[in-house]
Amino acid sequence: MSFLKIRNVHKRFGANEVLRGINLTVEEHQVVCLIGPSGCGKSTLLRCINGLEEIQAGEIRLHGDRITGPGVDLNALRRDVGIVFQSFNLFPHMTVLQNITLAPTQVLRMPEPEAQAKALALLKRIGLEHKAQAYPDQLSGGQQQRVAIVRALAMEPMLLLLDEITSALDPELVSEVLNLLRELAREGMTMILATHEMGFAKEVASKVCFMYGGVVHEEGPPEQIFTNPQHERTQQFLSSIIEAGRL
Amino acid sequence: MMESGSNSREARRRTPTPPRDGFRFALGALVLALLLIVATAAVMWGVKQTMTANNFRALWADGVLVLLTLVPLGLLRPASRSLQESRAARLALQSENLIAARVHSSEAHTWAWFTLGYAGALVLFLLFVLFFIANNVAVGRTFFQLELIRNSFGLILQAFWVNVVIFLFAGVFSLIWGLVVAIAKLLPGKPAQPIRFIATFYTDAFLSLPSIIVIYLIGFGLPLTGIGFFRNLPLEALAVLALTLTYGAYMAEVYRAGLESIHPSQWAAARSLGLSYGQTLRFVVVPQAVRRIVPPLLNNFIGMQKDTALVNVVGVIDAFNQARIIASNDFNLSAVTTVAILFILITIPQTRLVDRLVERDRARFRQGS
Numbered sequence: 001m002s003f004l005k006i007r008n009v010h011k012r013f014g015a016n017e018v019l020r021g022i023n024l025t026v027e028e029h030q031v032v033c034l035i036g037p038s039g040c041g042k043s044t045l046l047r048c049i050n051g052l053e054e055i056q057a058g059e060i061r062l063h064g065d066r067i068t069g070p071g072v073d074l075n076a077l078r079r080d081v082g083i084v085f086q087s088f089n090l091f092p093h094m095t096v097l098q099n100i101t102l103a104p105t106q107v108l109r110m111p112e113p114e115a116q117a118k119a120l121a122l123l124k125r126i127g128l129e130h131k132a133q134a135y136p137d138q139l140s141g142g143q144q145q146r147v148a149i150v151r152a153l154a155m156e157p158m159l160l161l162l163d164e165i166t167s168a169l170d171p172e173l174v175s176e177v178l179n180l181l182r183e184l185a186r187e188g189m190t191m192i193l194a195t196h197e198m199g200f201a202k203e204v205a206s207k208v209c210f211m212y213g214g215v216v217h218e219e220g221p222p223e224q225i226f227t228n229p230q231h232e233r234t235q236q237f238l239s240s241i242i243e244a245g246r247l
Numbered sequence: 248m249m250e251s252g253s254n255s256r257e258a259r260r261r262t263p264t265p266p267r268d269g270f271r272f273a274l275g276a277l278v279l280a281l282l283l284i285v286a287t288a289a290v291m292w293g294v295k296q297t298m299t300a301n302n303f304r305a306l307w308a309d310g311v312l313v314l315l316t317l318v319p320l321g322l323l324r325p326a327s328r329s330l331q332e333s334r335a336a337r338l339a340l341q342s343e344n345l346i347a348a349r350v351h352s353s354e355a356h357t358w359a360w361f362t363l364g365y366a367g368a369l370v371l372f373l374l375f376v377l378f379f380i381a382n383n384v385a386v387g388r389t390f391f392q393l394e395l396i397r398n399s400f401g402l403i404l405q406a407f408w409v410n411v412v413i414f415l416f417a418g419v420f421s422l423i424w425g426l427v428v429a430i431a432k433l434l435p436g437k438p439a440q441p442i443r444f445i446a447t448f449y450t451d452a453f454l455s456l457p458s459i460i461v462i463y464l465i466g467f468g469l470p471l472t473g474i475g476f477f478r479n480l481p482l483e484a485l486a487v488l489a490l491t492l493t494y495g496a497y498m499a500e501v502y503r504a505g506l507e508s509i510h511p512s513q514w515a516a517a518r519s520l521g522l523s524y525g526q527t528l529r530f531v532v533v534p535q536a537v538r539r540i541v542p543p544l545l546n547n548f549i550g551m552q553k554d555t556a557l558v559n560v561v562g563v564i565d566a567f568n569q570a571r572i573i574a575s576n577d578f579n580l581s582a583v584t585t586v587a588i589l590f591i592l593i594t595i596p597q598t599r600l601v602d603r604l605v606e607r608d609r610a611r612f613r614q615g616s
Contacts, residue, residue, distance in 0.1 A: 047515075050519055052515055052518065052519060074518075075521050075522075075523055076521070078518065078519055078520065078521040079521040082519070082520070083519045085512065085515070085516065087512060089512045089513060089515065089516035090516075091513065091516070091517070091530075091531055091535075092535065093534050093535050093538065102520070102522070102530060102531075103520035103521055103522060106522060106526050106530065107520065107521040107522060107526075151520070152519075152520070155520060155521065
């Protein structure tokens with residue numbers, strides 16, 4: 001039984017069909033990178049996996065349990081599947097520490113001291129324990145994004161979704177976020193990334209999926225996708241990336 | 248940079264513009280200052296004569312009049328500075344010192360405007376004094392009879408306490424009620440449609456109703472229904488109910504604007520962490536929304552304070568009603584002036600607070616990344 005199985009998922013926004021039959025399987029401890037041009041449905045797919053968007057057809061199963069359709073306990077699902085956004089989305093009226101402890105205390109009913117101790121341990125790990133009492137707008141973009149990742153990690157998710165989390169960052173801040181992801185990958189965290197960081201995908205991914213026109217056009221190990229793509233559209237995409245100097 | 252030879256286009260030369268001549272403006276300001284010195288003296292003389300006609304003699308009052316007569320002499324300073332500077336500008340221009348001429352000319356204009364600004368304020372003040380002493384101090388007597396103000400002050404202040412109690416209760420209740428209505432209006436999903444409809448109808452209805460009518464209907468109507476609960480309520484409580492219903496609708500609209508201004512990504516972030524709809528509202532959306540809407544909420548609060556004077560239509564003895572009773576006994580409005588002053592005294596600090604909060608928000612927005 002696969003860890004995550006996405007079968008024939010369709011998603012429409014009005015008349016605009018963004019996902020047109022996605023099929024994808026993810027195993028535990030895998031790092032799956034979704035690449036492809038803007039508007040190909042990478043973000044939408046991630047948002048469907050943790051129930052932020054409803055799907056119109058198909059199904060998604062986690063550990064064999066169906067997590068789409070009516071009657072699914074979305075709050076329970078989201079305890080197990082965390083997501084980190086491109087624009088960080090930290091809560092601006094809360095300190096870094098409060099941002100991290102909010103969900104554990106309110107959703108998991110963890111006692112406050114325990115949640116704080118855990119949050120501080122996580123912050124220490126990313127070298128930001130001195131920012132625990134700071135507010136998000138006092139942090140740099142890279143720091144904010146690392147806090148956002150830690151906020152998701154504090155719920156101890158079994159799957160972490162990362163939606164172009166370095167796209168809004170200054171180039172020099174990208175590496176600090178990617179280093180954290182490398183570490184998580186080494187520890188065996190299962191992750192699905194929508195990303196434009198091809199070098200990173202090449203280095204860390206267990207599997208790379210090229211998405212185009214709302215379907216997974218081509219998938220395979222990074223060596224194959226980046227050095228020997230089979231489909232013409234994949235080749236075009238990669239050559240334009242190379243032209244832009246991003247690979 | 249390209250050499251001029253290799254470029255067919257002729258380089259344009261800029262001819263410097265001389266500064267505007269400020270001499271006539273300065274002269275005008277000086278004449279205005281002199282005129283106002285004469286006018287002020289004339290008005291103060293008029294005040295002195297009115298005082299004599301009413302057998303009012305006091306050394307301190309004469310002193311004040313003399314001081315006021317001397318005040319416009321201050322206008323001579325900026326006016327003469329303006330004149331000096333404009334002359335200096337002319338001289339600088341003659342010796343072809345364009346930059347110095349500009350500086351002097353600019354100074355001359357600034358000082359002339361200075362004279363004009365203060366002169367304008369002085370003119371308004373003189374007009375007010377003339378109005379006040381017109382018709383043998385009729386205005387002064389009608390609105391500011393000191394003896395009546397002194398004698399009625401205790402009663403008015405006591406009655407004003409009723410206004411304070413009403414607006415404190417109605418203020419707190421409408422802040423809570425408004426939030427409830429706003430959340431009801433924004434409830435998601437089809438099952439909540441009837442609730443949304445009722446909430447929308449309620450706000451629409453009470454936004455269009457004049458508060459005086461709501462107070463009238465509730466203050467007179469509910470006791471008439473004979474329902475035990477309402478019959479035994481004091482009139483003040485019914486007034487609080489009426490104002491809460493009216494201003495609850497205003498507050499609800501402000502809350503709704505605040506709640507809708509929170510970006511959907513905040514909802515997504517909170518829900519993706521497993522927080523329920525209610526938890527997201529309570530911990531993430533409402534706290535951020537309320538911070539943004541404190542100024543408009545306070546504005547509504549101030550509006551409601553003023554509307555507490557309307558409760559006199561159902562016979563609550565508030566400050567205004569008390570003042571009207573005194574006014575009809577003494578054929579004089581001075582007690583009402585007291586009420587007006589009391590309202591001004593409690594409202595001004597609040598409006599300044601609102602200004603401060605708005606400014607703080609703006610500063611944060613400018614600074615925010």
